[in-house]
Amino acid sequence: ISPALKIKQSGPGSGKGTQCEKIVAKYGYTHLSSGDLLRAEVASGSERGKQLQAIMQKGELVPLDTVLDMIKEAMIAKADVSKGYLIDGYPREVKQGEEFEKKIGAPALLLYVDAKAETMVKRLMKRGETSGRADDNEETIKKRLDLYYKATEPVIAYYEKRSIVRKINSELPVEEVFAIVEKAIDELK
Ligand SMILES: Nc1ncnc2c1ncn2[C@H]1C[C@H](O)[C@@H](COP(=O)(O)OP(=O)(O)OP(=O)(O)O)O1
Numbered sequence: 547i548s549p550a551l552k553i554k555q556s557g558p559g560s561g562k563g564t565q566c567e568k569i570v571a572k573y574g575y576t577h578l579s580s581g582d583l584l585r586a587e588v589a590s591g592s593e594r595g596k597q598l599q600a601i602m603q604k605g606e607l608v609p610l611d612t613v614l615d616m617i618k619e620a621m622i623a624k625a626d627v628s629k630g631y632l633i634d635g636y637p638r639e640v641k642q643g644e645e646f647e648k649k650i651g652a653p654a655l656l657l658y659v660d661a662k663a664e665t666m667v668k669r670l671m672k673r674g675e676t677s678g679r680a681d682d683n684e685e686t687i688k689k690r691l692d693l694y695y696k697a698t699e700p701v702i703a704y705y706e707k708r709s710i711v712r713k714i715n716s717e718l719p720v721e722e723v724f725a726i727v728e729k730a731i732d733e734l735k
């Protein structure tokens with residue numbers, strides 16, 4: 547498996563998925579969102595999906611092994627055709643980053659898509675009007691944000707030591723955010 551180009555798990559609603567779509571359109575990377583993989587399992591109606599749904603609805607993290615196995619399987623499935631991987635929503639805690647490196651490899655870049663808590667809440671509440679996501683509601687958004695600041699933000703410091711973190715101001719309009727993202731990716735080449 548070639549090194550993964552990761553988008554860091556910035557806060558919920560910061561705009562990771564939005565920027566990933568644009569990165570895929572321009573650079574052709576394989577986008578793997580841990581949240582999307584988990585929601586696909588929920589949609590399958592499996593017993594495991596039912597357990598995952600209950601965890602996600604509470605705004606909690608699913609067990610590390612479950613999510614890492616899913617990402618690894620999805621990477622292997624695309625290994626022949628992938629130009630590089632764009633991983634969205636992982637790692638969400640330092641331990642996840644450590645295990646990723648043991649089982650898969652080291653990332654080349656971490657895009658830290660940064661927005662204020664107030665902005666993230668507003669975006670998620672608006673998205674919740676149409677998304678159908680069980681976790682786009684006030685109560686779960688609050689829990690996801692609390693968990694983000696407690697468990698996920700320390701991941702940035704873990705990777706900053708290696709100078710692979712690029713902080714992206716996601717308060718700006720989508721196209722302006724993408725211009726910063728492009729610069730960070732192009733500097734890699
Ligand atoms: N720069 C932006 N300006 C205004 N709205 C934005 C911007 N980026 C994204 N949005 C909108 C699109 C969505 O309706 C909402 C959340 O964006 P999205 O890309 O889905 O976030 P995300 O992938 O980080 O959230 P999650 O962690 O919940 O999956 O905000």
Ligand SMILES: Nc1ncnc2c1ncn2[C@H]1C[C@H](O)[C@@H](COP(=O)(O)O)O1
Binds near residue numbers: 558584602605607613
């Ligand atoms: N990397 C992950 N570890 C644990 N749980 C995860 C991970 N990625 C997604 N999840 C669960 C918990 C999240 O609240 C939901 C939605 O993810 P999102 O990236 O916001 O779509 O899934």
Ligand SMILES: [Mg+2]
Binds near residue numbers: 562563579581
């Ligand atoms: Mg997303």
